[in-house]
Amino acid sequence: MSVGVALAYFLTARLSLTLLEPADGVAVFWPAAGVASGILIALGPAAQWPVVVGVVAATIAANLLGDRNIGSSVFSAVANAGDAVIVAGLIHRFCGSPFNLNELRRVLALFAAAAVSTSLSGIMGTVGFVLFHGSAASPPVIWFHWFSSDAIGIIAVAPFAIGLASFARNLPPRREIAEGILALAVMCLVCALLVFLPNETWTAALAIGAVCPLLLWIAARLRPAFTALATFIIAITIVWTTIFAIGIFGDLHLPIEERVLGAQATILAITLGALVLAALFSERRLHETRLQDALRAGRVIAFDWDVPADEIRFSQNATGILGLNPQKVLHEAEWRQHIHPEDQPRLVSCLEGARPDQPSTSIAFRYRRPGGGDVWLEKIAIVQFDSAGKPARVNGLMTDITERKHLDEELSLAWKAAESADRAKSSFLAAASHDLRQPLQALKLLQATLVPHRLSGEARKLVAGIGRSLETMTSILSSLLDVNKLESGNLHPSVSEFSVSDIFESLAGDFVGPVQEAGLGLCIVRSGLIIRSDRSMLAEMIRNLLSNAVRYTDRGRILLGCRRAGDNVRIEVWDSGVGITEDQLPHIFREYYQGTDGAERGGFGLGLAIVKRLGEVLNHRVEVSSVPGKGTGVFIEVPRGGSSSVKVPETAPPARPHNEAFLGSVLAIEDEASVRSALGRLLKKRGVDATIVATATEALTLVKEQRLRPDVLLCDYNLRGSGNGIETIRHLRAVLGENVPAVVMTGDIRSQTTLSISAQGVSVLIKPFSADELLEALRGQERRVTAVNVSSH
Numbered sequence: 001m002s003v004g005v006a007l008a009y010f011l012t013a014r015l016s017l018t019l020l021e022p023a024d025g026v027a028v029f030w031p032a033a034g035v036a037s038g039i040l041i042a043l044g045p046a047a048q049w050p051v052v053v054g055v056v057a058a059t060i061a062a063n064l065l066g067d068r069n070i071g072s073s074v075f076s077a078v079a080n081a082g083d084a085v086i087v088a089g090l091i092h093r094f095c096g097s098p099f100n101l102n103e104l105r106r107v108l109a110l111f112a113a114a115a116v117s118t119s120l121s122g123i124m125g126t127v128g129f130v131l132f133h134g135s136a137a138s139p140p141v142i143w144f145h146w147f148s149s150d151a152i153g154i155i156a157v158a159p160f161a162i163g164l165a166s167f168a169r170n171l172p173p174r175r176e177i178a179e180g181i182l183a184l185a186v187m188c189l190v191c192a193l194l195v196f197l198p199n200e201t202w203t204a205a206l207a208i209g210a211v212c213p214l215l216l217w218i219a220a221r222l223r224p225a226f227t228a229l230a231t232f233i234i235a236i237t238i239v240w241t242t243i244f245a246i247g248i249f250g251d252l253h254l255p256i257e258e259r260v261l262g263a264q265a266t267i268l269a270i271t272l273g274a275l276v277l278a279a280l281f282s283e284r285r286l287h288e289t290r291l292q293d294a295l296r297a298g299r300v301i302a303f304d305w306d307v308p309a310d311e312i313r314f315s316q317n318a319t320g321i322l323g324l325n326p327q328k329v330l331h332e333a334e335w336r337q338h339i340h341p342e343d344q345p346r347l348v349s350c351l352e353g354a355r356p357d358q359p360s361t362s363i364a365f366r367y368r369r370p371g372g373g374d375v376w377l378e379k380i381a382i383v384q385f386d387s388a389g390k391p392a393r394v395n396g397l398m399t400d401i402t403e404r405k406h407l408d409e410e411l412s413l414a415w416k417a418a419e420s421a422d423r424a425k426s427s428f429l430a431a432a433s434h435d436l437r438q439p440l441q442a443l444k445l446l447q448a449t450l451v452p453h454r455l456s457g458e459a460r461k462l463v464a465g466i467g468r469s470l471e472t473m474t475s476i477l478s479s480l481l482d483v484n485k486l487e488s489g490n491l492h493p494s495v496s497e498f499s500v501s502d503i504f505e506s507l508a509g510d511f512v513g514p515v516q517e518a519g520l521g522l523c524i525v526r527s528g529l530i531i532r533s534d535r536s537m538l539a540e541m542i543r544n545l546l547s548n549a550v551r552y553t554d555r556g557r558i559l560l561g562c563r564r565a566g567d568n569v570r571i572e573v574w575d576s577g578v579g580i581t582e583d584q585l586p587h588i589f590r591e592y593y594q595g596t597d598g599a600e601r602g603g604f605g606l607g608l609a610i611v612k613r614l615g616e617v618l619n620h621r622v623e624v625s626s627v628p629g630k631g632t633g634v635f636i637e638v639p640r641g642g643s644s645s646v647k648v649p650e651t652a653p654p655a656r657p658h659n660e661a662f663l664g665s666v667l668a669i670e671d672e673a674s675v676r677s678a679l680g681r682l683l684k685k686r687g688v689d690a691t692i693v694a695t696a697t698e699a700l701t702l703v704k705e706q707r708l709r710p711d712v713l714l715c716d717y718n719l720r721g722s723g724n725g726i727e728t729i730r731h732l733r734a735v736l737g738e739n740v741p742a743v744v745m746t747g748d749i750r751s752q753t754t755l756s757i758s759a760q761g762v763s764v765l766i767k768p769f770s771a772d773e774l775l776e777a778l779r780g781q782e783r784r785v786t787a788v789n790v791s792s793h
Contacts, residue, residue, distance in 0.1 A: 012035050713729050
C-alpha cells in the first residue's frame with residue numbers, strides 16, 4: 001500500500017511542481033494533497049502509517065528531483081503527511097468510518113476539515129520555505145498560497161477517491177452505472193468543448209448553461225460518488241485551462257495570480273455547490289426509502305387526492321396491497337368501483353361530514369382488489385378546503401387492517417364460545433349441585449335419625465364421625481360453587497350499615513359446637529362499632545376464617561374481635577394453631593392450596609381463596625400475620641359506617657331449644673326416593689305427623705279425595721313430570737282454600753331460583769340441610785299460623 005500511495009503521490013506532486021508560482025515557489029494547485037487525504041479517509045485509520053510513509057517518501061523524492069534541498073524537502077514531507085493525517089483524523093473522529101458524501105453534514109465536515117488541516121500544514125510548510133528556500137514573497141503570502149493550493153487539491157481530488165471507495169463497498173445497480181457513465185461522458189464532452197472555446201462573455205454563459213443542468217441531473221438521479229467524479233473532471237478542466245491560458249479561463253490579459261484566484265474560487269464554488277446538492281438529494285432519497293419501507297412494513301398506503309382535478313395518487317407500495325400500479329392516476333369514479341357496495345355510502349358521507357373546523361376523517365371499509373378478494377382498509381385523512389369552503393385536496397394514509405379484522409372476528413367467535421361454555425359450565429354446576437345434594441341430603445337425614453337411638457360408645461362415635469364427614473362434604477360442595485360464582489362475576493354485593501356484633505353473635509352459635517368438639521376455647525369480643533359491607537358476604541368471609549382456625553388448631557383457643565383502624569374497622573381472627581411458614585404465605589390465597597399437612601386435616605384448599613375473592617368484590621383488604629408453631633392472625637379491613645341509628649344487640653338472642661316439638665301435621669312432596677325415605681324416617685323419629693308422597697298428583701289426590709288438611713306444606717322445588725314446587729304449593733293452596741304455610745326444599749342455589757321462591761312468601765331450605773334446620777323451619781311456620789290465628793281473634 002505504501003508503494004502505491006507513494007507512486008500516486010509522486011506523480012501528482014511532480015505535476016504540481018511544474019506549476020510553481022515564480023514569486024514564492026509554491027505550487028498553484030496541489031492535487032497530491034487530495035490523493036493522500038482521499039485514500040486515508042476512504043481506507044480508514046488502519047491505512048494511516050502506510051499512507052504517511054508513502055507521502056513522506058514521495059514528497060522527499062519529488063522535491064529533491066526539483067530545485068529543493070534536503071531540509072526543505074523534509075519540512076514539506078512532514079507538512080504534507082500531517083495534512084493528510086489531520087483531515088482524515090477529524091473526519092473519522094466526527095463522522096466515523098467508512099465515510100461517504102451522502103449527507104449534508106458529511107460534505108460540510110470534509111470542507112471544514114480541509115480548511116483546518118491545510119491551515120496547520122501551511123504553517124509548517126511556510127517555516128520550511130523561509131528557512132531552507134529563499135523566497136521573495138512574504139511568509140503570509142507563502143502561507144496563503146500553500147493553504148489555497150492544498151485546500152483546492154483536497155476539495156477537488158479527495159471526493160473522487162472517497163467516491164471510488166464507496167463503489168467498491170457497494171456497487172450501484174446496472175441501470176445506475178449505465179446512466180452514470182452516460183452522464184460523465186456528456187460532462188467530459190462539455191469540458192472538452194470548453195477547453196477549445198475562446199474566452200468570451202458568451203462562452204462563460206454557455207459554460208454555466210451546460211455544466212449546471214448536467215450537475216443537477218447527476219446529483220438528482222445518481223449517487224453522490226458520481227457527482228464527485230463530475231466535479232473532479234470540471235476541476236481538472238479548470239486547472240488545465242488556467243495554467244496553459246486556453247479556453248474560458250485562459251485570459252492572457254489577466255495576471256496569473258488573478259487567473260489562479262478565479263480558478264480556485266470557481267473550483268470551490270462548483271465542488272461545494274454540487275456536493276451539497278448531491279447530499280441533499282441523497283438524504284431525500286434515503287428518507288423516501290425509509291418511508292416506503294415503513295409504509296410497506298406497516299402495510300400502510302399514502303394517498304393524495306386532488307379533488308378539482310379528480311386525480312388520486314398512491315405511494316409505491318400500493319401494488320402489494322391494492323393491486324394497482326402506483327404510477328397510474330385514478331379518477332374518483334374508478335376508485336369508487338373498487339369499494340364494496342355496502343361501504344360506498346359510508347365513505348361518501350364521511351367525506352361530506354368533514355368541515356374546515358374539523359378536517360380530519362377516519363373510516364374503515366372494504367376494498368375489492370382487481371384480481372379478486374376483499375381487503376379491509378382504515379383510512380385516516382385530512383381534508384383541505386378552498387376559499388369557498390369546498391374540499392380541494394385530501395391527503396392521508398390507508399392501513400391494511402384485514403388481519404386485524406379477521407382476528408377481531410376470531411376473538412368475537414372465541415368470546416361467544418367462551419360465554420356459551422361459561423353458561424354451559426354454570427348449568428352443569430347447577431345440575432351437578434342438585435344431583436350431588438340429593439344423596440348428601442339423604443345421608444344427613446339418616447344420620448340425624450340415628451343420633452337419638454341409644455347407641456354404644458363405639459357406635460355413637462361412628463355416627464358422630466359420619467356427621468362430621470357429611471358436614472365436610474357439604475362445605476366442600478358449597479366452596480366449589482362459591483368459587484364458580486366469583487369466577488363468573490355473578491356475585492354482586494348489597495352494601496348496608498350494620499353492627500359488627502350482628503355477625504359475631506350469629507357466627508358464635510354456628511361454631512360453639514365444632515370448637516367444643518375440638519377441645520378448644522372460643523372467645524368473641526363484642527363491639528358496638530357500625531360497619532358498611534354486604535352482611536352475608538362478610539359473614540361468609542369470617543366463617544371461612546373460623547373454619548380454618550378450628551381445622552389448624554390442636555390446642556388453645558380462637559379469638560374473634562375487631563378494632564378501629566382510621567376510617568376502617570379491622571376484624572381479626574386469631575388462633576393458637578400450627579401457624580404458616582414464610583415460604584407458604586404468598587400461596588395461601590390460591591385455589592386448592594393446602595399446607596404440608598392440609599390434606600390430613602380435611603378441607604379442600606378453597607376457604608382462604610374465597611375470602612380473598614370476596615374481599616376483592618367488597619374492596620376489603622385482607623392481611624395475614626403468622627408465627628410457625630404459635631398461631632395465625634387474619635385481618636379484614638371494613639369501612640366504618642356513619643349511621644348512629646343502627647340497633648346494637650345488648651345480648652345474644654336466646655337460642656331456641658332443639659327438642660321443642662313440632663305439634664302440627666306436614667304434607668311433604670319429594671320425588672327422590674332415597675331422600676323421601678330418609679325424610680319419613682326422621683320425621684317419624686321426631687314425632688312429627690307427616691304424610692310424604694312422590695308427586696304433586698298424589699298430594700292433590702289426598703287433599704281432594706281423602707280430605708287431608710295439613711298445617712304445613714313441605715315441597716321439593718324440582719319435581720319430575722310436573723311443575724315446580726311453587727306451582728304445586730299454589731295448586732294445593734287453591735284446593736285447600738287457604739294460604740297454608742309452606743317450605744320449599746331445593747338443591748338449586750342459583751340466586752334467581754331462591755329469589756323467585758322467596759317472592760311467593762315461601763320459606764327456602766337449601767339442600768343438604770340438617771335435621772335441626774328442617775324442624776326449625778317447620779316450627780317457624782307453626783308459629784306463623786299461631787300468630788295469624790291470635791291476630792284474627
